[in-house]
Amino acid sequence: MRKRISTPGGLTFAVLALALTLGAAPAKAFFGLGSKHAAVRPQGDAVRIPLAEINDGAAHFYELSDGGKGIRFFVVQSRDGVVRAAFDACDVCYHSRKGYTQDGAQMVCVNCSQRFDVARVNEVKGGCNPAPLERRVDGDTLSIPLAALRAGANFF
Structure with missing residues (x-):
């Protein structure tokens, strides 16, 4: 045997x-x-991120746990100085749950390899573009409304 x-x-x-x-x-x-997404919690009616944490040109990935669902997004400051935010998903590939990665001044869909200039995040929507996320700069903080994050929960 x-x-x-x-x-x-x-x-x-x-x-x-x-x-x-x-x-x-x-x-x-x-x-x-672990995950590439740092956990965030709402402060009042928004998620608030210090600008000093995100002003380096690198994409920073976050996840908000809301009602048992993880809502993932990223924030990046483009070369023109604008702070941009988008869901870590798109209209086309969100079912894969792979999101994006950064390659220099471009965000790349991990599922289909489409590339998008960082400066176009929040400017172009639809297709495989990163789904835009409402945001505003309040002094030295980036604020993303909780309602805007919840509106994209269907991606996840």
């Missing part, structure tokens, strides 16, 4: 190593390694 040796730990390690190598954010979250 042949004895079978099981190595579930080795297989788990191989799958984890592959996921990390490929940069698969959903796989990282599945394995308990």
Whole structure:
């Protein structure tokens, strides 16, 4: 009789190593390694983010937990100095739940690889463009109305 040796730990390690190598954010979250989305909580009727946290030209990803649903979005300051915000989803690919990643001055749909100039976020909507999110600058804080975030909950 042949004895079978099981190595579930080795297989788990191989799958984890592959996921990390490929940069698969959903796989990282599945394995308990966190998410690219920082948790935010509403303050009154809005989510408020200090401008000093987001004024570096990099896309910053957030998630609001609302009624058991995670509403994901990103904020980025374009080269023209405008702070922009969009859901981490689009009208076309939202079912994949993959969202966007940033490549220099472009946001890239992780599902279909379409590229969008950061300066067009909040300016162009529809199709695979990042779904715009209402926002306003109040002094040294970016405010995103809770109602606007909830309006996009269907993406998630």
